[in-house]
Amino acid sequence: MKVTILQFPGTNCEYDTQHAFEGLGADTEIVWHKSESIPSDTNLLVVAGGFSYGDYLRSGAIAKFSPVMKAVSEYASNGGKVLGICNGFQVLTEAGLLPGALKRNDGLHFISKHHHLKVENSDNIFLEKLDNGDVVNIPIAHHDGNYFIDPDGLKDLYANNQVLLTYTDENGNSKNPNGSVDSIAGICNKEKNVFGLMPHPERAMEAILGSDDGVKMLQGFLSA
Amino acid sequence: MIKAIVNISLKAGVLDSQGKAVHHALDSLHFSGVDDVRVGKQIILKLETDDKTAAMADVTKMCEDLLANTVIEDYEIELV
Numbered sequence: 001m002k003v004t005i006l007q008f009p010g011t012n013c014e015y016d017t018q019h020a021f022e023g024l025g026a027d028t029e030i031v032w033h034k035s036e037s038i039p040s041d042t043n044l045l046v047v048a049g050g051f052s053y054g055d056y057l058r059s060g061a062i063a064k065f066s067p068v069m070k071a072v073s074e075y076a077s078n079g080g081k082v083l084g085i086c087n088g089f090q091v092l093t094e095a096g097l098l099p100g101a102l103k104r105n106d107g108l109h110f111i112s113k114h115h116h117l118k119v120e121n122s123d124n125i126f127l128e129k130l131d132n133g134d135v136v137n138i139p140i141a142h143h144d145g146n147y148f149i150d151p152d153g154l155k156d157l158y159a160n161n162q163v164l165l166t167y168t169d170e171n172g173n174s175k176n177p178n179g180s181v182d183s184i185a186g187i188c189n190k191e192k193n194v195f196g197l198m199p200h201p202e203r204a205m206e207a208i209l210g211s212d213d214g215v216k217m218l219q220g221f222l223s224a
Numbered sequence: 225m226i227k228a229i230v231n232i233s234l235k236a237g238v239l240d241s242q243g244k245a246v247h248h249a250l251d252s253l254h255f256s257g258v259d260d261v262r263v264g265k266q267i268i269l270k271l272e273t274d275d276k277t278a279a280m281a282d283v284t285k286m287c288e289d290l291l292a293n294t295v296i297e298d299y300e301i302e303l304v
Contacts (some may be wrong), residue, residue, distance in 0.1 A: 058293055065290070094293065101295040103234075106241045148238060148296050179241065 001026045001222050004042040006072070006088070008033040008063045013049035013085065013202065020202035020214065021046075024222055033066035044081045044221045045072060047088030049141075049200060059102060059144045060090030069095055081125065081221060082194045086142055089186075089196035098189055098196045099157070100149035105142070106179025112141040114210055115177055117185050117199060118168040121161040124192045128223070129216040135172045136213035138199040140185075145198040147180035147187075154181060162187050165197055226271045228283045229302040232292045233264030267291055276303055 003021045007014045007030050018028045029039055033052075038045060052063035063069070069091075076082050076097055084092040092098045105111060119127055119134040130136070149157065157163050165186035169175045176183040178198075186197030201214030234240045240262050247261040269286075271279050283301050292299040 057290070061290065061293065093295075101293050103238070103296060104241055106239070108241055108245055146241075150237075150295075179239065 001043050002039065002041045003028045003044045003046060003221075004038050005030045005046045005048050006033060006068060007031065007048070008050070008052035008066060008091075010052045010054055011048050011050035011087070013087075013200065016200075017046055017048045017085070017202045020205045020218060021222075023205060024215070024219060026222055031068065033063070033068045036067045036071060038068065038071045038075055042075070042080065044083060045075055047072070047082065047084040047091050048202075049086030049088060052087055052091060055087075055144070058094070059087060060092075060094040063087075063091045064095040073097065076189075076194050079191070079193055083126065083221070084194075084196040085200060085202065086145075086198055089198055090144060092194060092196045097194050098187060099153050099162075100147055100181075100187070102144045102198070103146040103148050103179075104144050105146050105177075110141075110143040111145070111177055113139065115140045115199065116168050116170050116172075116175070117165045118172045120163045120166055123161060124164065124188055124195070125223075126188065126195045126220050127164060127217065128220045130220075133172065135168060135170060136217070137170075137204065137211040138201055138213055138217075139203045139210070140177065140199045141203075142178070142198050145178045145180065147184045147198070149181055149184075156190075157184075157187060160190050162190065162192075164188055164195065165199070226273060226276060226279045227304045228269040228271055228279060229304065230267040230269065230283065230287060230291055231264055231300045231302070232267065232287075232297050233262050234296055235298050238296050279303055
């Protein structure tokens with residue numbers, strides 16, 4: 001199992017992500033954004049969190065033109081599995097690999113804390129170790145995490161079971177930290193091979209650090 | 225040389241939290257009579273061409289590809 005992790009100028013979660021996947025037994029490789037290809041033995045491609053290009057213009061807007069992104073699009077269109085975490089989610093929406101966009105949080109503050117999420121659809125490789133309705137506790141850390149999609153797009157997301165995770169309280173009741181449409185925290189594409197979420201499962205790998213609920217999420221990819 | 229002024233703002237149906245916060249701040253400073261506030265950004269480009277039609281086509285493409293995210297933003301281009 002090989003996990004390739006992308007690194008742009010300003011990415012800062014690549015080593016956490018590497019540590020998390022290596023802890024689960026995967027081989028990993030960090031690939032600089034100037035690369036025009038990704039390793040051919042890649043089983044999962046992760047666009048890690050951070051602040052690519054300083055979030056200039058819009059979060060993820062400039063990263064989408066990095067040389068490596070062409071290879072990412074090709075990899076995804078050939079059915080390769082892609083996971084975008086936080087800034088990675090923003091990059092994937094900007095690149096058009098996932099629908100919608102991430103806006104400034106409604107409260108205008110950067111939010112950094114643990115937050116509960118409810119699993120809305122587990123019939124995909126990412127969340128297959130979990131069940132619909134499960135509640136997990138995962139850190140969030142973002143300024144632009146306010147997911148927006150127009151009403152038609154939202155209908156499509158529901159029709160195809162693309163809404164994966166929503167923000168809730170510990171009992172699974174909707175609780176919206178940032179203004180996201182329908183409290184959406186994570187989605188996937190129609191083909192269910194490209195995934196994006198604002199919360200950081202790679203920061204929830206050890207109970208002693210607050211939560212190990214991220215293990216079950218990332219493990220889904222490793223069982224394939 | 226043509227100067228292109230690009231104004232980018234959130235689409236009408238998209239909640240503008242920054243605009244709302246600025247509106248509240250104006251209220252608290254007793255600037256009454258403000259009905260709505262929208263916050264956007266302005267990008268000014270100096271173009272080498274003198275051809276306004278070509279300039280408009282180029283800048284429109286720039287907006288669609290990079291300068292604006294048309295999922296949530298509208299843009300207006302002014303050439304001077």
